[in-house]
Amino acid sequence: MNAVFFALVLIAFLTAAWRQLGWNPAQGETSPMEALSKGMVDAAGGSVELAIGLVGVMALFLGLMKVAEAGGMLTIIARLIRPLMVRLFPDVPPDHPAMGAMILNISANGLGLGNAATPFGIRAMQELDKLNTHKGTATNAMALFLAINTSSVTLLPTGVIALRASAGSQDPAGILPTTLFATICSTAAAIIAAKLYCRFFPINAEPNGVPNRVTDEDIPDQKDSATPLETAVPEDPGAYPGWVSALALLGLLALVPITIIWGKAIAPWIIPGLMVGFLTFGMLRGVRIYEAFVEGAKDGFNVAIKIIPYLVAILVAVGMLRASGALELLVGALSVVTGPLGLPAEALPMALLRPLSGSGAYGVMASIINDPAIGPDSYVGYLVSTLQGSTETTFYVLAVYFGAVQVRRIRHALAAALTADVVGIIAAVAVCAWLFG
Secondary structure, three states: OHHHHHHHHHHHHHHHHHHHHOOOOOOOOOOHHHHHHHHHHHHHHHHHHHHHHHHHHHHHHHHHHHHHHHHOHHHHHHHHOHHHHHHHOOOOOOOOHHHHHHHHHHHHHHOOOHHHHHHHHHHHHHHHHHOOOOOOEOOHHHHHHHHHHOOOOOOOOHHHHHHHHHOOOOOHHHHHHHHHHHHHHHHHHHHHHHHHHHHHOOOOEOOOOOEOOOOHHHOOOOOOOOOOOOOOOOOOOOOOOHHHHHHHHHHHHHHHHHHHHHHHHHHHHHHHHHHHHHHHHHHHOOOOHHHHHHHHHHHHHHHHHHOHHHHHHHHHHHHHHHHHOHHHHHHHHHHHHHHHHOOOOOOHHHHHHOOOOHHHHHHHHHHHHOOOOOOOOOHHHHHHHHHHHHOOOHHHHHHHHHHHOOOOEOOOHHHHHHHHHHHHHHHHHHHHHHHHO
16 A cells, blocks of 8 residues: 555656646636645545544444344344355355455445445454454455455445435436446456466565564464464364355345345335344344444444545545546547547546546436436436446555554555456446447
């Protein structure tokens, strides 16, 4: 992240400086350097406002998660999806709370609940960090989870559907199949990339190439010392039979046609249903749900405060990139190439901005689908809606999730996540061109 942060700031500064040197002052016009300064201050203030806005949301969902954890829901969910998760994360014990938290995060992302997914994801990172013998360095499981998180399969992009409906779309849920296809492709790419890239970023080496010194205290006792720590899978006597997991996976797959057919009707029920469902589960399991909720909410408040410095850093850098005009110059240069390939100049800012700024990308999408000359049901309208629903704010996710556990050496996490972003954009262009082009 050091190199990424410095590169964003330096590119923004040099672009603004170059424009400042050739600037001809006009009455009432803001100079490039003044615009850059204002962009930095606005981004810093906006990042704190964003973090404060997250306090309530994180307190709510981490409170619900605490109820679920106290009732054993995370263990139940982890056992149901175990055949897949154990193969993806061989270094995480099957019954570890990280498994359940990761599954809840992926499920929330699949339903388009970005606000709910963030607390679950942070909790998953905290649990994964408990297994980390190299504090401050991302493990293979962390990097893979982050890559999946930034690309996870989306069954119901609720926010995008709502915005399309408000823009007067005749088929606001028409992006469900395109979003599903794009996220399936990007998730597959994320998994493959994370598995391949990890060999080029060894976990036991410092950035300068010097191996870390690992003491005996860093490695838990193991019965079989010949088994590597990161590939050992503890025996799990309480696993569900294979047919139970198969039924659970089939039920998950059955949600695909359901969300396509009834997605618009289901969307308003999801968040209230989650709260009632979690609390009912806790009551049936004998959990003191109020006390458990309050305890989890306290954790959510503390985490939200902890991530403020990380948000300020990454959002100021992104704000500088936009205010300097560097992003505008990049769009102008690339649109000549991407236009004939199905990514027109109107949609290119959306593709470039989405990994950097969620609010910026959302604003671009809103302005495009509300433009009478374009509209939500045009090819460009469908494309930008699919890009918003099928890609994630990669740098924001990395800053928040790794910041929550004080990880500074992210290894291959960014490379895998950006690979997934690129594949997701290509898949979105391909499927939209096929269906709406």
